[in-house]
Amino acid sequence: MPIWKRNLIVCWFGMFVTGVGMSQIAPILPLFIKELGADHAESVAQLSGIAFGVTFIISAIFSPIWGKAADKYGRKPMLLRASLGMALVVGCMGFAHNVYVLIGLRLLQGVITGYSTACTTLIATQTDQEHSGFALGTLSTANIAGSLLGPTVGGFIGESLGLRYSFFLTGALLFIAFLATVLFVKENFVRGHQKTPNFKEVWNAVPEKELTVTLFVTFFVLSVALYSVEPIITVYITQISGHAGHVALLAGITFSASGLANIVAAPKLGKLSDKIGAHKVIFTALIAAGIVFIPQAFVKNAWQLMGLRFLFGLAAAGLIPSVNILIKKITPGALTGRMFGFNMSAGYLGVFGGAVLGGQVAAWFGIRDVFFITSVLLLLNGVWVYFRVYRNPILQGAGLSQKTNETERF
Known part of the structure; x- marks a missing residue:
């Protein structure tokens, strides 16, 4: 199997699981926050909004930072960092004993993000021009499908096994993505030694x-x-x-x-x-x-x-x-x-x-x-x-x- 295909399969699985992990909290978040001690409807709604939104706001800030690191150090190290970090953070959400710990972990999840950016860059740079459209098209299904299917998965697991098991299962899947990246992703990357440009130099x-x-x-x-x-x-x-x-x-x-x-x-x-x-x-x-x-x-x-x-x-x-x-x-x-x-x-x-x-x-x-x-x-x-x-x-x-x-x- 060509290297680009093997990389595509691993990255697809990892991005799908990441998408699920980012979005599966949506249907269970109000219930989980209530379980953690919020007893008023207004408090539940307010805290749910903060807990849901903080991950995406922080992710928006850190994605370019991790993109820069991927260009400097390679894309595979960024995949390993993000998948292992998210596996630990999302898994720990299942052990949260109050809503502030949960919000803190959601914030940390946003900081650690970068898996999707590294995957997209890896596939874009390691796939030949003839197959790039197919590869990027296939890869794009992973994150969006994971994000859209995540609420259904989270709701089903939360109702069947318990709310905390949604986090445990997602953390386990992210750890599997980490192991698959270690074993199967190959990257031809030569680290440069030139000075790292600032934003103005990059944009110019x-x-x-x-x-x-x-x-x-x-x-x-x-x-x-x-x-x-x-x-x-x-x-x-x-x-x-x-x-x-x-x-x-x-x-x-x-x-x-x-x-x-x-x-x-x-x-x-x-x-x-x-x-x-x-x-x-x-x-x-x-x-x-x-x-x-x-x-x-x-x-x-x-x-x-x-x-x-x-x-x-x-x-x-x-x-x-x-x-x-x-x-x-x-x-x-x-x-x-x-x-x-x-x-x-x-x-x-x-x-x-x-x-x-x-x-x-x-x-x-x-x-x-x-x-x-x-x-x-x-x-x-x-x-x-x-x-x-x-x-x-x-x-x-x-x-x-x-x-x-x-x-x-x-």
């Missing part, structure tokens, strides 16, 4: 700054769209179903439908990006995703919503690999880890921003307006991408290789 060396920012914003908007429904989906299903029976199960399945669609479609759309160009796939996927959000506001039952969420997942599957492919294409190899780190920060901020947006819009305007506003964000981003990405002559190959080679010496 980026050949296509405006295009790079557009891709970061696109990844942010996609993350917002994926998570804007998280705070309201259980209440929405209760409204359209007209009863409270099995709402948690239906909400978990509905939320996970997008993840299943990503697993099915992302590798195929990654291959399509290799053939026709990622700039074409990203524009089409944004418009399709924006359109599919609109009828979600008019569904009459949970099954219709599940079907539309699945269609949204098919459209969104073309976005993450396309963004990663384009970042790799326009970024010098010496800066790849840092650029993927910044992109991952945009994603983490999008997760937090999406959850806040969904909750606030639902509270001030109504649940159905969450779908309309998210649709507008995606369509506006699609228009911007059309002018800045789709019609960009750089992505047709004109002058890009020369610019990249010039900054490769950086």
Whole structure:
């Protein structure tokens, strides 16, 4: 088996488990915080928001730092650091005896993060150009599927075995990812001895700054769209179903439908990006995703919503690999880890921003307006991408290789 395929399999498993570990706390967090001693509904809601959001905010800060370390010391050491660190931290959450210990561990989880950034950089730099679209497309399914399936996994384990076992199981899986990385991941990395550049020097060396920012914003908007429904989906299903029976199960399945669609479609759309160009796939996927959000506001039952969420997942599957492919294409190899780190920060901020947006819009305007506003964000981003990405002559190959080679010496 080629090295890039073996690396892809290990990284896929690790990113999937990391995605589960980051998101599985969502459905059980209020219950766990209540179990830890919060006895008022207001306190539970407030502490749950802090515990959930702090991980993603801190992750957004530290992702570029770990991306820089990956460029300097290699990607495999970053994979080992993140997987072992998260295995220990997430496992320890199951032993938390009060809510402040839990929040502290969630904060530490955000500091240790960086597994996804290192995986993406490793696959982008160690895979040949012919297979990069397929590899990055396949890899993109791991984190997003783990993030979307995580709430269902956490809720099921918490209900079946106990809330603390959700953390124990996730920690064990992360430790398995650590062992798999030790044994099977291979990296051809030569550590440089040149002075480490600061942010200004790094940014000055980026050949296509405006295009790079557009891709970061696109990844942010996609993350917002994926998570804007998280705070309201259980209440929405209760409204359209007209009863409270099995709402948690239906909400978990509905939320996970997008993840299943990503697993099915992302590798195929990654291959399509290799053939026709990622700039074409990203524009089409944004418009399709924006359109599919609109009828979600008019569904009459949970099954219709599940079907539309699945269609949204098919459209969104073309976005993450396309963004990663384009970042790799326009970024010098010496800066790849840092650029993927910044992109991952945009994603983490999008997760937090999406959850806040969904909750606030639902509270001030109504649940159905969450779908309309998210649709507008995606369509506006699609228009911007059309002018800045789709019609960009750089992505047709004109002058890009020369610019990249010039900054490769950086």
